[in-house]
Amino acid sequence: MSTSVRLALYEQMLRLRLIEEAIAVRYAEQEMRCPTHLCIGQEAVPAGVSANLRPTDLVFSGHRSHGHYLAKGGNLKAMLAELYGRATGCAGGKGGSQHLIDLACGFMGSAPILASTISVGVGAAWAAKMDNEDRVAIVYFGDGATEEGTFHEALNFASVKRLPVVFVCENNLYSVHSSLDVRQPKRPIAALGSAHGMAADRGDGNDVEFVYRLAGEAVARARVGEGPTILEFETYRWLEHCGPSDDVGLGYRSKEELDSWKRRDPIMTYRTRLQAKGLLANVFESALNQKIEQEIDAAFSFAKNSPFPPATALTSHIYPGQGFVA
Numbered sequence: 001m002s003t004s005v006r007l008a009l010y011e012q013m014l015r016l017r018l019i020e021e022a023i024a025v026r027y028a029e030q031e032m033r034c035p036t037h038l039c040i041g042q043e044a045v046p047a048g049v050s051a052n053l054r055p056t057d058l059v060f061s062g063h064r065s066h067g068h069y070l071a072k073g074g075n076l077k078a079m080l081a082e083l084y085g086r087a088t089g090c091a092g093g094k095g096g097s098q099h100l101i102d103l104a105c106g107f108m109g110s111a112p113i114l115a116s117t118i119s120v121g122v123g124a125a126w127a128a129k130m131d132n133e134d135r136v137a138i139v140y141f142g143d144g145a146t147e148e149g150t151f152h153e154a155l156n157f158a159s160v161k162r163l164p165v166v167f168v169c170e171n172n173l174y175s176v177h178s179s180l181d182v183r184q185p186k187r188p189i190a191a192l193g194s195a196h197g198m199a200a201d202r203g204d205g206n207d208v209e210f211v212y213r214l215a216g217e218a219v220a221r222a223r224v225g226e227g228p229t230i231l232e233f234e235t236y237r238w239l240e241h242c243g244p245s246d247d248v249g250l251g252y253r254s255k256e257e258l259d260s261w262k263r264r265d266p267i268m269t270y271r272t273r274l275q276a277k278g279l280l281a282n283v284f285e286s287a288l289n290q291k292i293e294q295e296i297d298a299a300f301s302f303a304k305n306s307p308f309p310p311a312t313a314l315t316s317h318i319y320p321g322q323g324f325v326a
């Protein structure tokens with residue numbers, strides 16, 4: 001793997017972390033009023049997957065989608081403006097954190113209804129195949145979404161049509177406060193993909209080079225017409241299910257468990273590896289941090305200084321119905 005790819009993986013993870021930490025800090029100001037699911041701790045998956053994608057590839061996601069949007073090239077200013085409910089937001093300020101979209105870079109949308117975008121992503125892959133377009137669709141979802149029926153319908157269809165789609169499961173061991181152990185029998189989630197007849201692989205979702213390699217193989221198969229793949233990456237969310245706080249006090253997971261995953265921090269472990277290879281000079285790191293901080297400050301200023309949508313926007317982009325003017 002080239003040094004430039006390694007440094008790009010590191011930069012992307014660090015950028016996602018610093019952006020999400022800034023959101024967590026500012027969330028307390030009560031100006032971002034939408035439910036917000038942070039992906040701190042899980043950055044290696046979007047960074048490793050997206051580094052294999054082209055602008056023409058299409059990405060779909062769910063409620064925890066900041067990393068997926070940003071790593072695909074989604075506009076940070078438009079994302080933060082969306083969190084602040086502003087007209088300049090990527091969904092016009094009407095969707096919030098769980099409804100991100102940036103068609104210019106191929107981020108086709110996130111939606112909080114669990115598993116709802118899995119079948120839409122399969123549809124996009126089917127369209128690409130029918131139109132002979134050289135595109136791959138990526139669908140991200142959590143372990144909880146695999147308990148929805150549409151997940152299986154979508155996998156079956158993708159498999160029978162040999163569609164160019166990669167299903168990326170971020171298995172963070174919990175669906176809200178329910179542990180995977182009490183929800184599913186002991187077997188890899190990736191095995192559900194095998195049962196539907198597709199290539200399947202799984203492993204450490206906190207090792208960005210591993211994620212990059214597995215996703216690269218899956219995307220390459222999809223590009224040459226070898227059909228879909230499911231990838232299951234084990235990872236862990238550090239903060240509460242929804243919101244900026246620590247939640248070990250709730251009792252559904254232990255501090256020991258959280259601490260053991262923090263020791264496997266995808267960013268710090270990778271930083272140590274890059275340092276051992278002599279690839280992370282101090283000047284490079286400080287310049288990188290400065291560049292990211294500047295990007296974040298500019299995006300927050302943009303968001304906070306943007307106007308709210310006008311009242312007339314309330315009735316646009318919806319199906320006309322009783323009481324609404326189209």
Ligand SMILES: Cc1ncc(C[n+]2csc(CCOP(=O)(O)OP(=O)(O)O)c2C)c(N)n1
Pocket residue numbers: 063064112113114141142143144145146172174175176241
């Ligand atoms: C169809 C549906 N049922 C329930 C919910 C409520 N809900 C929101 S997030 C969530 C947990 C999702 O867990 P997982 O898919 O593992 O993603 P994670 O939050 O762990 O990233 C649930 C049950 C929902 N949004 N949609």
Ligand SMILES: [Mg+2]
Pocket residue numbers: 142143144170171172173174175176
């Ligand atoms: Mg989960």
